[in-house]
Structures are given as C-alpha cells and as structure tokens.
Ligand code: SF4
C-alpha cells in the first residue's frame with residue numbers, strides 16, 4: 083500500500099513540475115520568437131565546432147583559470163549526477179529500490195561499472211561542494227568587483243545565491259541517501275565517498291537510517307523538480323541555452339557592422355539617378371532604422387539575452403565601465419531580457435496581441451541614452467563573453483535608432499556627421515585642402 087502511495091505521489095509531483103516547467107520554457111521560446119528573423123544556419127561544421135569547444139568544452143572560460151576550474155567542477159558534477167537521477171526516476175516510477183544495481187548485481191563487469199559510476203558521482207559531488215562554497219565565498223566574502231556591480235542588486239544576487247545554496251542542498255540529499263543506504267546494507271554497494279561517511283552513522287537504528295535515506299531520496303528528487311521549474315526564471319538557464327547560443331553565434335568577424343538594407347537601397351538610388359525605385363507596399367509598416375524596442379532586435383539578440391550568465395566578464399573588460407562611465411554590457415543584456423519579459427507578459431495577458439504600452443528598451447528604466455553613448459565599440463565585451471554573446475550588437479542597433487529616427491546625438495557628433503556628409507571626413511576641412519599638409 084505504502085509502495086503504491088509513493089508511486090502515485092511520485093507521478094503526481096513529476097506531472098505538476100513538468101507542467102509548470104513546460105509553461106516556463108514555452109514562455110522563453112515564445113519571447114525569443116518575438117525577435118526579427120535572421121538566418122544563422124550557414125557553415126554548419128564551424129557552428130558545431132563552436133558549440134563543442136565553447137559550450138561543451140568551456141574553452142573561453144579558461145582565460146581565467148581559478149573560476150574556470152571551479153566552474154568546471156560544477157559543470158561536470160551537474161552532467162554526471164544526471165546518471166544517478168535516472169535511477170532515482172526509475173525507482174520512483176516503479177516503486178523499486180536501486181533498480182539498476184539489482185539488474186546488474188550478478189554481472190561482475192556491469193556491477194563494477196555501476197559502482198564506479200556512482201563513486202565518480204560522489205567524487206564529483208565533493209568537487210561540486212568545494213566549487214559551490216568557493217563561489218559563495220568569492221561573491222559574498224571576497225566581494226569580487228565584477229560580481230558586486232549595481233545592476234546585480236535585488237533579484238540577480240538572490241538568484242545567484244539561491245542556486246548555489248540549492249546545489250549544497252542537493253549534495254546533502256545525495257550523500258544522505260547514499261550514506262544511509264550503505265549503512266543499511268552494511269556497505270554492500272561499495273560507493274567511494276559514502277562508504278567512508280557511513281561510519282558516522284554506525285550506531286543509528288534501522289528506522290532512523292531508513293528515514294534518512296527516504297528524506298535524502300525525496301529531497302533530491304523534489305530539489306531537481308524545483309530546479310527544473312525555476313530554471314526558466316533564472317540566469318542559470320544558460321546551462322541549456324549556451325548550446326544553441328554558441329551554435330547560432332554570428333560567424334562574421336568581430337567588429338563587422340551590418341548594413342541596413344533600407345539605407346543601402348536609398349544610397350544606390352542616389353548614386354544611380356536612372357534607377358527606378360521599387361514600388362512601395364502600402365500595407366508594409368514604416369521602415370525602422372536600428373532598434374527601439376525588443377521586437378526590433380533579431381531573435382539571436384533575444385536568445386543572447388536569455389543566455390547571459392550575468393558573469394560580468396564583459397563589464398570587467400569594458401573600457402567605458404573601467405573609466406567610471408555608467409555603461410555595463412552585462413546590464414545591456416539584463417535590461418534586454420527584463421524588457422522582453424515585460425513585453426511577453428503583456429502579450430500573453432492580451433490574448434497574444436501586442437498593444438503599445440508607450441515604453442521601449444531605451445530609457446523607461448531600461449537602457450539609458452548615457453549608457454548607449456558611452457560605448458567605444460571596442461568589442462572587448464564580445465571577445466570576453468564565455469557563451470559568445472554580443473552586447474555591442476544591441477548597443478549599435480539602439481544607437482542607430484536614436485540617431486536616425488530621433489536625431490538624438492550630442493552636438494559634437496552632429497557636427498561630425500555634417501562634416502562627413504559635406505567633406506567626406508570627420509574634420510571641418512574642404513576636400514580640396516586635403517593635401518595641404520604635403521605642401522607645408
Ligand atoms: S564594445 Fe562598448 S560595451 Fe563592449 S566593451 Fe567596448 S565599450 Fe564596452
């Protein structure tokens with residue numbers, strides 16, 4: 083009876099968690115689809131290479147060795163513990179206990195493999211514990227500057243702490259489960275770490291150990307379900323999105339600035355007076371120069387925003403930020419994601435239709451004009467990002483809109499634009515005087 087109750091409870095909790103997780107991931111997907119189309123499917127081999135090296139191989143992380151090693155502990159631990167989770171899932175749905183162990187118990191090679199695998203999970207879990215404590219220490223005790231910038235106040239810092247504490251909770255559950263199981267079965271499984279830990283519980287009663295094992299088992303599974311549901315609301319979504327984001331990263335050289343087709347067409351018409359302009363489509367929306375809001379950005383910019391890990395490597399390398407300007411490329415990504423969430427929620431509340439809320443991504447509590455103007459377009463943020471995000475691309479699109487649609491530029495820039503238009507150079511000299519320097 084108790085067995086069937088546990089199975090029902092297990093299935094019920096799983097179904098509820100999967101339902102809410104599905105809603106969360108669907109929301110993220112739908113929001114990304116609000117972006118403009120952009121074809122990023124060329125050169126598939128190069129794209130696979132990027133994904134394997136950068137997302138799977140963590141290549142760019144190793145520019146900074148200590149955090150890279152700590153992150154590697156967490157990453158490998160996360161991947162490897164999924165194997166034990168498979169057994170937890172099978173046990174839960176069938177009402178059995180260590181179903182895989184019992185299936186291979188009498189097959190020496192497979193049993194050794196199983197014990198080796200769970201032992202490596204335990205060793206990885208110890209490394210994850212070290213990594214997690216070190217990350218908490220760096221963030222909250224050492225107060226590493228890039229992890230304590232103003233844009234992280236409030237939810238972002240809580241989010242980072244929540245996940246790190248959740249990691250420790252999951253590790254405690256895994257070790258409670260395995261250690262109690264080992265003590266209950268007099269060490270017959272032979273797992274590496276829990277065979278040592280079980281000595282701490284040698285005088286516990288059978289009932290106490292059973293309760294401890296069940297608490298660990300349920301605690302682990304409920305923690306994993308909670309993680310699954312929470313992930314789409316957290317910066318930790320990068321553990322999934324880093325893979326598509328690196329695959330679909332732009333392959334053009336860094337610093338390449340896309341032409342705007344509307345402008346190219348106008349210039350071509352100006353250069354060739356005999357050309358006939360294409361017939362205007364009366365139903366087409368007016369062209370937009372650059373981007374004013376999230377829907378004007380491409381889906382890849384929006385995927386970037388959801389993939390941002392908020393690590394701040396971009397901000398730490400940004401010369402504008404270093405010299406005390408307000409610009410932080412990390413904040414550009416966070417603001418883009420926050421505005422996208424706001425727009426997505428408004429569309430969902432309005433039956434799938436977007437009603438202009440009179441706001442945009444520029445100002446309104448999001449990216450300020452001051453930040454946009456501070457960017458030197460140096461590309462350092464793009465170079466540093468461990469998951470191939472380009473904050474610069476968003477900055478450029480927003481800045482184009484400010485200048486081309488709002489004529490919003492400082493006086494110095496306006497005179498430079500006029501000089502470019504009249505003299506073909508940023509300086510106030512006539513083209514005829516260009517070679518005067520040679521006569522001096
Ligand atoms: S491109 Fe702009 S935002 Fe990026 S690092 Fe350089 S100045 Fe900072």
Ligand code: SF4
Nearest residue numbers: 390391393394396467
């Ligand atoms: S844009 Fe990249 S480097 Fe910057 S915070 Fe996000 S993940 Fe880190």
